[in-house]
Amino acid sequence: xxxxxxxxxxxxxxxxxxxYESMKRTIDVLTDKELMTQIKRGQQKDVKSRDFKEVVKExxx
Numbered sequence: 001x002x003x004x005x006x007x008x009x010x011x012x013x014x015x016x017x018x019x020y021e022s023m024k025r026t027i028d029v030l031t032d033k034e035l036m037t038q039i040k041r042g043q044q045k046d047v048k049s050r051d052f053k054e055v056v057k058e059x060x061x
Contacts, residue, residue, distance in 0.1 A: 015023075029035055 029039075
């Protein structure tokens, strides 16, 4: 663990609630070791994949 001592300046960044929730979900996925292992295994397989937005459009949902 690294501790940083010294002057602290507070700065603000404003983002939408949707963006904040999306970032939290991304962090949840990236910190889930089992899920990341499954994702990596899936990427290593020679399997065709499709873009989610294309499937939604095709299914009209």
